Amino acid sequence: xxxxxxxxxxxxxxxxxxxxxxxxxxxxxxxxxxxxxxxxxxxxxxxxxxxxxxxxxxxxxxxxxxxxxxxxxxxxxxxxxxxxxxxxxxxxxxxxxxxxxxxxxxxxxxxxxxxxxxxxxxxxxxxxxxxxxxxxxxxxxxxxxxxxxxxxxxxxxxxxxxxxxxxxxxxxxxxxxxxxxxxxxxxxxxxxxxxxxxxxxxxxxxxxxxxxxxxxxxxxxxxxxxxxxxxxxxxxxxxxxxxxxxxxxxxxxxxxxxxxxxxxxxxxxxxxxxxxxxxxxxxxxxxxxxxxxxxxxxxxxxxxxxxxxxxxxxxxxxxxxxxxxxxxxxxxxxxxxxxxxxxxxxxxxxxxxxxxxxxxxxxxxxxxxxxxxxxxxxxxxxxxxxxxxxxxxxxxxxxxxxxxxxxxxxxx
Numbered sequence: 001x002x003x004x005x006x007x008x009x010x011x012x013x014x015x016x017x018x019x020x021x022x023x024x025x026x027x028x029x030x031x032x033x034x035x036x037x038x039x040x041x042x043x044x045x046x047x048x049x050x051x052x053x054x055x056x057x058x059x060x061x062x063x064x065x066x067x068x069x070x071x072x073x074x075x076x077x078x079x080x081x082x083x084x085x086x087x088x089x090x091x092x093x094x095x096x097x098x099x100x101x102x103x104x105x106x107x108x109x110x111x112x113x114x115x116x117x118x119x120x121x122x123x124x125x126x127x128x129x130x131x132x133x134x135x136x137x138x139x140x141x142x143x144x145x146x147x148x149x150x151x152x153x154x155x156x157x158x159x160x161x162x163x164x165x166x167x168x169x170x171x172x173x174x175x176x177x178x179x180x181x182x183x184x185x186x187x188x189x190x191x192x193x194x195x196x197x198x199x200x201x202x203x204x205x206x207x208x209x210x211x212x213x214x215x216x217x218x219x220x221x222x223x224x225x226x227x228x229x230x231x232x233x234x235x236x237x238x239x240x241x242x243x244x245x246x247x248x249x250x251x252x253x254x255x256x257x258x259x260x261x262x263x264x265x266x267x268x269x270x271x272x273x274x275x276x277x278x279x280x281x282x283x284x285x286x287x288x289x290x291x292x293x294x295x296x297x298x299x300x301x302x303x304x305x306x307x308x309x310x311x312x313x314x315x316x317x318x319x320x321x322x323x324x325x326x327x328x329x330x331x332x333x334x335x336x337x338x339x340x341x342x343x344x345x346x347x348x349x350x351x352x353x354x355x356x357x358x359x360x361x362x363x364x365x366x367x368x369x370x371x372x373x374x375x376x377x378x379x380x381x382x383x384x385x386x387x388x389x390x391x392x393x394x395x396x397x398x399x400x401x402x403x404x405x406x407x408x409x410x411x412x
Contacts, residue, residue, distance in 0.1 A: 047268035048079050054267025054394065058094050065090060083158035084269060086121075093117040095266030096150050096276070099394040101357075105370035107346050107382070108278050110353040115148045115276070124154035124163045126218035130226035133170055133214055133260075133275060140256045140277050141234040146339040149258075150276035154219060155269050163273045166215035166223055167192065168406040170258035170275050171233055174203070174210040182208040182249060187294055191408030201225045208296070209235075209252055214260075215405075216273075236336045240328040245305045251298075253285050253329070255338045261406050263399040272399055279339040281346050286326035287374040298325060326375055343373035347380035365390050 052072060059068035078085040087095065101112040118139075120132050132151055140149040156162040174193045177184035185193075185208050196213055197203060204210025211233050213225040238251040258277035263270050290296045299321040303310050306324065308317040333340035341349075350371065354364045366387035377383050401411030 044079055044083055047084060048076060050268030050393065051075050051079065051085060054095065055091070057098070058091055062090070062094060084155070087266060087269060089119055092119060092121075092152060092266070095394040096152065096264060096274070099264055099266065099396050100148075100276070100278075102365065102392040102395050104365045104367045104387075104389055104391065106278075107350045107371050107373075108281065108341070109364075110349045110356075111148060111278075115150060118149065118151040120151055121154055121271075124219035126163070126216040126221055126224050126226070129153055129163060129165070129216050129218065129273065130214055133165075133216075133226075134229060134232045136258065136275060136277075137170055137228070137232045137234075137256055140258065141232075144234070144255070144336065144338040146256060146277070146279040148276075148278045150264070150274055152264065152271050153273040155271045160219065162271070163219050163221075164217040164223075164402075164405065165260040165273045165275060166195070166217060166405040166408075167212065167260050170214065170260050170277075171228070171254040171256060172212045173208070173254075174212050176206070182296065182298075184208075185210060186289075186296065192406060193408070195223075195408030196225050199223065199225045201227075208250070211254075234338065236332050236338050238328050238332045239335075240324065241331045243305065243324070245302065246328050246332070249301075251290070251328075253289065255280070255333070257284065259396070261398070261402045262396045263402070264394070265397055266394040270399065272402075274396075276396070279341065280333075281341050281343055281373070282326055282330045282333070283343050283373045283375045286329040287322060290329075291322055291325060322375060343375060344380055347373065347382045351381055363388060365392060 055068065055072055055075065059065050059071070065071075075085045096117050097112050097115045100106065100115055101109055103109065118132070118136065120128075123129055123132065132153075136149060136151045140147050154162045168189075172189050172192070173186040174196075175184060175186045175188060175190035176193065178187055178190065189212060192215060193212060196215060199215070201213050204212075211228055213227045215223050215225050217223040234255040235252050236255055238246040238253065240246045256277050257280050258275050260273075260275040262274070262276075263272045264274040264276075265271075288295065290298050299318050300310060302321040302325055303317040306321060308320060309315040310317045330340060330342055357364045364387075367389055368385075368387050371387065372383050373380060404411045
């Protein structure tokens with residue numbers, strides 16, 4: 001995420017497999033009034049207060065930002081007239097970076113200043129958003145040297161909800177049935193998979209790792225699906241450094257963890273469609289996505305291949321299988337030349353981040369349950385500490401209905 005190279009070609013949108021307009025109510029869809037984001041938003045006074053707090057922070061930390069009092073007067077007049085205001089490009093970039101800095105659940109904030117911001121606030125239709133989401137994935141992948149990147153689409157406005165991204169991440173694998181099983185894909189995504197199928201997606205090839213289409217909703221539009229071109233999805237085939245079960249089972253994972261369904265809130269302005277990514281920490285894949293019992297649930301199969309005694313938890317077969325799965329993830333990404341970090345390194349970097357921020361007079365908030373890695377937590381330096389969990393703004397948040405949409409449900 002040091003810089004982005006180019007925008008996607010304008011003609012790409014026509015090459016996507018785009019679904020038809022949403023199905024009618026006879027196919028199980030609620031009335032249109034329930035499907036569209038509801039109008040509304042914060043009151044003028046609330047927007048003005050948050051705008052003041054943000055702009056004073058911006059001008060305090062960015063001394064070359066110009067006359068702060070003049071800018072406050074401009075923003076106040078705009079809020080009085082429109083009920084909202086427009087950030088300058090500098091304010092938008094600063095706000096997005098500070099939102100990452102303020103993310104209590106993220107351990108990888110040391111590089112928050114490296115976040116590159118793509119400003120596409122003029123776009124609020126699904127087809128244009130799909131084109132730029134594809135461009136985002138290509139730019140972030142960067143041939144394996146993953147860039148921290150955010151693409152910001154049109155904001156909410158008073159009485160005019162902005163566009164929405166229903167997909168939880170820009171890249172997700174289809175789930176065709178309940179329970180952790182390679183035969184069924186990713187159970188976390190059964191709802192959004194069912195929705196994509198109802199919208200007209202023909203489905204994938206039935207593998208455990210069928211890439212889902214994006215489900216996007218433009219301003220004033222109904223949700224639509226857009227297939228991701230294969231060259232936009234960088235994937236890593238997984239293999240163990242000694243054993244052969246990864247290759248035999250066809251395990252793989254995508255390289256760009258681009259969160260797509262969280263709102264970016266900056267100074268009273270909400271950007272409901274602002275996909276962003278850093279890079280993976282190995283445990284996200286090896287100790288959660290592939291290991292959790294409600295995801296791919298691979299630990300029993302791995303333990304059997306390793307000849308471990310799975311009849312009793314006292315054999316620690318889960319722990320041993322988990323370590324080998326995480327070794328396979330790190331080994332495979334390294335071999336493919338794709339950026340990934342391990343939980344020991346990232347824990348040390350997080351403490352460096354805390355020290356640097358304190359030297360600048362800023363406290364670092366954190367959620368202990370998210371900062372401590374899900375593998376060998378007590379062996380990392382972040383375990384033996386307490387943290388202030390106060391939420392600060394700017395921030396990435398789950399807006400109303402976001403988690404329901406990610407499950408393929410229409411918010412009520």
